[in-house]
Amino acid sequence: MASPKDITIALAGNPNAGKTSVFNKLTGGRQHVGNWPGVTVEKKEGRYEYGGATVHVVDLPGTYSMGAYSLDEVVARDFVMTGRPDVVVDVADASNLERNLYLTTQLLEMGANVVVALNMYDVVEKDLRVDVAAISTLLGVPVIPTVGTTGRGIAELKAAVAAAAAQGRTVSPLRINYGHEIEPHVEKLAAELTALGALPPGLGRRWLALKLLEGDDEVKALVSETPEGAAVADEGSAVAEHLKNIVGDDAVVAVADYRYGFIAGLMRAVVRSREPSPVRLTASDKIDRVVTNRFLGIPIFFATAFALFELTFKIAEPVAGALAWALGWLGAQASSSGAAAPPLLVSFVVDGVLGGVGSVLVFVPNIFFLFVAIAVMEDSGYMARVAFILDEFMHKLSLHGRSFIPLILGFGCNVPAVMATRTLETRRERMITIMVIPLISCSARLPIYVLFAGAFFAGRRGLVVWSLYVLGIVLATAAAKVFSKLLFPGESAHFVMELPPYRVPTLRGALLHAWERSREFVTRAGGIILAASVLLWGLANLPPGIAYASRDSILGKAGALIAPAFRPAGFGEWEPAVALVAGIMAKEAVVSTLGVLYGAGREGLTNVLRATFTPLSAYAFMVMSLIYIPCAATIAVIRRETGSWRWTLFATGYTIILGWLMATLVYQGGRLLGLG
Amino acid sequence: MPEIKSLLEFDPGTTVRVVRINAGRGLKQRLLSLGLVPGADIYVLDNRHGPVKLCFNNSRIALGRGVAAKVLAAAASDDVCPECETDEPCPKK
Numbered sequence: 001m002a003s004p005k006d007i008t009i010a011l012a013g014n015p016n017a018g019k020t021s022v023f024n025k026l027t028g029g030r031q032h033v034g035n036w037p038g039v040t041v042e043k044k045e046g047r048y049e050y051g052g053a054t055v056h057v058v059d060l061p062g063t064y065s066m067g068a069y070s071l072d073e074v075v076a077r078d079f080v081m082t083g084r085p086d087v088v089v090d091v092a093d094a095s096n097l098e099r100n101l102y103l104t105t106q107l108l109e110m111g112a113n114v115v116v117a118l119n120m121y122d123v124v125e126k127d128l129r130v131d132v133a134a135i136s137t138l139l140g141v142p143v144i145p146t147v148g149t150t151g152r153g154i155a156e157l158k159a160a161v162a163a164a165a166a167q168g169r170t171v172s173p174l175r176i177n178y179g180h181e182i183e184p185h186v187e188k189l190a191a192e193l194t195a196l197g198a199l200p201p202g203l204g205r206r207w208l209a210l211k212l213l214e215g216d217d218e219v220k221a222l223v224s225e226t227p228e229g230a231a232v233a234d235e236g237s238a239v240a241e242h243l244k245n246i247v248g249d250d251a252v253v254a255v256a257d258y259r260y261g262f263i264a265g266l267m268r269a270v271v272r273s274r275e276p277s278p279v280r281l282t283a284s285d286k287i288d289r290v291v292t293n294r295f296l297g298i299p300i301f302f303a304t305a306f307a308l309f310e311l312t313f314k315i316a317e318p319v320a321g322a323l324a325w326a327l328g329w330l331g332a333q334a335s336s337s338g339a340a341a342p343p344l345l346v347s348f349v350v351d352g353v354l355g356g357v358g359s360v361l362v363f364v365p366n367i368f369f370l371f372v373a374i375a376v377m378e379d380s381g382y383m384a385r386v387a388f389i390l391d392e393f394m395h396k397l398s399l400h401g402r403s404f405i406p407l408i409l410g411f412g413c414n415v416p417a418v419m420a421t422r423t424l425e426t427r428r429e430r431m432i433t434i435m436v437i438p439l440i441s442c443s444a445r446l447p448i449y450v451l452f453a454g455a456f457f458a459g460r461r462g463l464v465v466w467s468l469y470v471l472g473i474v475l476a477t478a479a480a481k482v483f484s485k486l487l488f489p490g491e492s493a494h495f496v497m498e499l500p501p502y503r504v505p506t507l508r509g510a511l512l513h514a515w516e517r518s519r520e521f522v523t524r525a526g527g528i529i530l531a532a533s534v535l536l537w538g539l540a541n542l543p544p545g546i547a548y549a550s551r552d553s554i555l556g557k558a559g560a561l562i563a564p565a566f567r568p569a570g571f572g573e574w575e576p577a578v579a580l581v582a583g584i585m586a587k588e589a590v591v592s593t594l595g596v597l598y599g600a601g602r603e604g605l606t607n608v609l610r611a612t613f614t615p616l617s618a619y620a621f622m623v624m625s626l627i628y629i630p631c632a633a634t635i636a637v638i639r640r641e642t643g644s645w646r647w648t649l650f651a652t653g654y655t656i657i658l659g660w661l662m663a664t665l666v667y668q669g670g671r672l673l674g675l676g
Numbered sequence: 677m678p679e680i681k682s683l684l685e686f687d688p689g690t691t692v693r694v695v696r697i698n699a700g701r702g703l704k705q706r707l708l709s710l711g712l713v714p715g716a717d718i719y720v721l722d723n724r725h726g727p728v729k730l731c732f733n734n735s736r737i738a739l740g741r742g743v744a745a746k747v748l749a750a751a752a753s754d755d756v757c758p759e760c761e762t763d764e765p766c767p768k769k
Contacts, residue, residue, distance in 0.1 A: 065709030069702045099711045099733050215701060249714075252701060256708035257715070284736070285721075294725050388738050392726045395740065401727075494703050495727055495740025496710070 007165045008056040010079055012107060013091030014100050015062035016500040018119045021148030021509065022091050023059050026158070029512050031059075033520055041075045042422055050158050058085065064099070066106040068218050070425050077218075080112050081203060086165040088112040089157070094130065094145070095123040101263045102256075104139065108174035111204035114141045115160050121145035121153065129272040138266050140174065149506060173204040176262045181246055182254060185239045186210060189232065198226035212236025213243065213251045284501040288385065297389035304382070305408055308373040313412065313443070316365035323365065327358040344544050348537065351548075356533025359586055360526045363415055363633055364518050370409060370416045371514040377405075378423070379505035384497055391495050397477055398484035398492040400424065403433045407476065410440030411469075414634040415525070418641050419517060428488040431647065432480055434638055435487075438630035438655050439476040441469050444587040448625045451591050455606040456615040464619070468626050475627065475658070521637070528636035536585050549578060549596055569624060569663035570617030580624065586631050616675050620667040628659030678751045683728055683744040686720045692749035693717050699746040707747070710737055717752050 011026075013019040023031070027046030036043045044059040060079055061072035068074050080088055090107055092100035107114050116139065124130050136143040142160040146153035178186055189209035193199060199208070199222070211219035213236060220236065223229040243251045291300055331350040338346045377383045383405065391401030402424055410417035417437045424430045446465070453464040484492065539555040546552045551560065551574065559578030566572050575597040583590035598608040613621065629652050630638065639648040680695050694716050697704050711733040712718065722729035727738040739747070 065705060067702075067705040067709065069706045069709075096734050099709075099735065102709055102711070214705075249696070250701060250704065252705055252708065253697070253714060256705075256713050260711065260713050260716075288729075288736075292722075292726075292729075384738075388727055388729075391740055395742075494706070494743045495738065496703070496706055496743055497727070497738045498710070499729070499736040499738055501736075 006054040006056065007086040007161075008058065008083075009087040009089055009161055009165070010058045010060050010083070010085040011089050011091060012060045012076060012080065012103065013062060013117075013119075014064055014093060014096075014103060016498060017062070017091050017093040017096075017100060018148040019059065019062055019091045021506075022089075022117055022119060022146060022154070022157075023057065024509065024512065025148055025151045025154045027057055029508075031516065033516055036075045036079075041071050043075075048158070050162050053162075055158075055161065058083070063103065065103055066110065067214075068216055071427060072425065074218065080107065080110055081222075082200060084200070084202065086113060087161050088114050089117055089161060090114050091117045091119050091146075091148075094118045094121045097124075097130070098260070098263055098267060101266065102259060105174060105176065105259055105262065106207070108139060108141065109176070109204045109207040109210070111169065111173045111202050111207065113164055113169040114139075115157070115164050116141060116143040117146045117153070117157055118143055119146050119148050122147045122150075131270045131272055134270040135266070138269060169202065173206065175206065176259060178210075178255060178258045182213065182243065182251065182258070185213060185243070189213070189236055189239070192232045192235070193223065196223075196226050196229055196232065198229070199223070209236070210255055213240050214255060215240050215250070215252075282501060284381070284499075287502055288499070291382070291385050292389050297385075301386055301389060304377075308377070309412060312369040312373050313366070316369040319365035320362050323361050324358065327354055327361070330354060344541065347541055347548075348534075351541070352534045352537030353530075355537065356530040359533055359633070360522060360529045363413065364522065366413045367416045367419075367521050368514045368518045370412055371419075371517040372510050374405070374409075374416075374420060375510035375513040376505045379503065379509055381500045381502045383423075384499050387495075387497060388499065395492065395495070397480045399432060399480055400426075400429050400493045401495060401497075403429055406433050406437060407440060410437045410442060412443055414438055414440065414442045414630055415521065415637050416517070418634060418637045419521070421641060424493075426493045428484075428490065429493050431642065432483045432488055434641060435483055435647070435651055435654075436476040436479045438634060438651060439472050439479060439627060439658075441472040441626055442587070444631065445626060447588045447591045448583075449622055451594075451605070452609070452613075452618045452622050455609045456613070456618040464622075468622055471623065471662075472626055475662075479654075479658075524640050525633060525636035528639065529632050532632040532636075533585060536582065540582070549582065549593060555581060565660070566624075566663075568668065569620045569660065570667035571613065571621050571624075573612060575612075576621060580628065583625065584629050584632055586633070587625065590625055616667060616670040619670070620663040623666050624659045624663040626659070627662055628656050630655065680748050680750050683720065683730075683739065683747045683749055684723065684741060686723060686749065686751070688720050688723050691717055691719050691752040693752045694747060694749050696748045697746060698748060699743070703743065703746070707743075712737070712747065718749070 011019055011023055023044065023046065027048050031044055031046040034043045034045070041061055046057045048055050048057065058079065060076040063073045063076050065073065066077045066080070068077070079085065088107055090104050092104060104114070104116060118132060132143050132145055142164060144153055144157045144160050146157055177183055186206055186209045189212055190205040193205045193208050208219055208223065212223065212233060215237065220233045223233045240251055247254050290296055331354050334350050334354065335346055338349070377386070386405060387401035390404045394401050394404055405423070406417045406420040409420055414437050417440070418434050421430045421433050424433060449465045449468055453461040457464045539558065540549040540553050542554055549555050555578055556574065559581060560574040563572050563574045563577040566577060575594065578597060579590045579593040582593040595605050598605060609618070635648060635652060638651050639645060642648060683692070686692050694712055694714050696714060697707055697712070699707070716732060718730050718732035720728065721731045721736065727740050728744040730737045730739065
């Protein structure tokens with residue numbers, strides 16, 4: 001059957017303009033999340049059927065402009081420039097039209113085939129009366145009023161997209177007059193660029209000329225690469241210098257000024273009634289007065305975070321428990337039905353494969369519910385306030401206020417914490433945050449502390465456990481400081497952030513977000529974790545015929561081999577070394593492995609430990625357990641999110657060294673103080 | 677001629693007119709794209725601690741103190757927030 005041509009559309013728009021809800025309404029929430037090639041910016045794709053054709057929807061990162069300020073902007077711009085989508089749907093917030101049109105004008109100048117979705121139309125309908133038809137006429141493109149949250153206008157939007165795609169771009173790119181100082185240069189450069197011929201067709205020549213005048217390095221490179229383009233690019237730079245002398249500021253400023261001038265003119269023509277509405281402090285401002293209050297802000301945040309955490313784990317724990325039970329049952333079934341099979345094979349299936357699948361799946365409930373909580377915080381607008389109140393503190397660590405959220409998530413589980421760094425704008429911020437997250441003591445490390453603190457510090461258990469959490473925070477803080485100085489020198493990201501009005505988040509949106517993150521974890525990190533699990537199983541059970549993780553297993557031998565290295569830290573026996581290696585799978589495995597190795601249950605284990613460790617070496621062992629190597633799942637997501645094995649190795653390596661150093665410091669220092 | 681000073685030096689509750697942005701191209705472009713252009717009137721909502729909270733173009737924008745220090749402005753005549761289209765002063769903290 002001959003079908004109409006499939007098309008690709010891109011969704012562009014400001015952050016907080018409701019792009020996500022429009023995307024979800026267009027695609028019905030069916031989406032695929034990946035990365036833009038070569039960068040760590042998230043790429044979301046979906047599709048829908050219209051008129052017998054498939055429409056591929058690419059969600060561009062939310063941006064305020066088509067400049068090159070952030071990675072997000074570069075990615076969005078490159079896709080419009082070189083990906084040449086058939087249609088660019090510009091999702092513009094109708095309640096904030098001036099600023100949103102700033103992006104629209106740039107898309108039009110770029111020569112994109114634009115359809116404007118005038119989103120959140122319900123907000124302006126009431127007070128400001130916007131003449132939609134007039135906007136459409138003045139911009140020369142279709143403008144469709146939409147309400148992303150309810151789905152209003154989505155059918156019309158799909159129709160407009162199909163029509164625009166069928167028609168192709170017919171109108172010439174928007175022409176804004178940039179005044180007598182700049183305009184002649186734009187014209188001249190645009191003409192020369194047109195003469196070059198080798199540039200992507202359909203890409204607005206005037207826009208390219210403007211970018212040259214603004215000193216945009218990417219566009220300069222693009223032009224320079226074409227035959228004879230270098231001369232034009234150089235001319236652009238020379239004119240930019242010349243303009244700077246005349247205008248007294250970068251051309252960027254003058255260009256923005258004219259662009260806003262054009263928008264202001266447009267606004268006068270399209271906003272019919274401008275009776276000053278009796279505006280007072282908005283509800284959001286009233287909430288902000290409390291929530292971002294100097295004294296109340298931080299306590300409110302901690303209370304909120306604590307409540308969300310509690311709730312998350314309260315819900316996630318039974319689900320994880322049920323999953324573990326189901327896998328246990330499956331394992332038992334496999335063991336009994338495979339009674340005739342060689343025991344090693346049964347063990348491989350039950351302990352290696354099923355165990356590995358289990359260690360992937362037990363993370364899922366935590367990840368799912370934590371991301372529901374994050375989505376609620378993000379969609380309600382509260383997340384921006386959190387960044388606001390914590391920026392001053394985070395700035396001292398050379399980090400951005402936004403980095404705080406991933407760090408605090410780390411206390412629950414490092415895996416979603418690493419995934420949550422995607423909200424950070426710059427690569428520098430993301431990398432530093434990811435690198436220090438493993439030092440934040442996750443909930444899986446708690447069983448180790450509980451066991452050892454219970455055995456050795458019965459009266460001061462709480463204090464000892466608390467001290468380990470504090471140590472993690474102190475080290476993470478110090479590491480952030482050091483990394484930002486040594487590995488990522490340069491200024492920390494500028495804090496420039498919109499505080500969107502508070503909104504009631506939609507449950508559907510939150511669940512969709514959480515589902516996507518969970519699925520991603522399973523499909524993308526699951527493989528590495530499973531492989532690590534099978535490998536560890538092999539080390540513990542081979543050569544054939546030995547008892548699990550015994551002295552004769554490869555793991556046992558390896559443990560014996562590395563054990564002397566821990567002598568300075570006070571635990572040089574092979575059993576703790578093996579337990580630490582097994583803990584790479586999941587930190588709570590340290591406890592269960594010690595149980596297996598000492599052949600003792602919970603009660604007996606306490607006694608055996610008391611015979612093997614001193615309180616001082618026990619504390620050193622806890623310090624080591626806190627710091628050394630992120631678990632396999634965390635390593636897997638670090639690899640995913642950084643896109644680099646080198647950084648993954650670095651995170652693994654520095655934590656081993658730091659862990660060993662700190663444990664040794666504690667043990668030797670304690671002995672000097674006569675605590676041993 | 678009103679005195680030109682950085683945004684950090686204005687009290688909450690004043691309307692100021694942006695005069696100049698003393699920042700690198702990237703940051704400058706980001707601020708411009710938000711509507712913080714020379715000549716724009718903006719209302720200082722909060723400027724006591726932490727980021728400076730501004731009100732213009734019908735939205736609330738927070739600038740870190742380092743960023744706010746780079747935006748030079750002069751006091752505008754009246755203390756209302758024209759961009760928010762209020763006929764009474766913006767919410768004062």
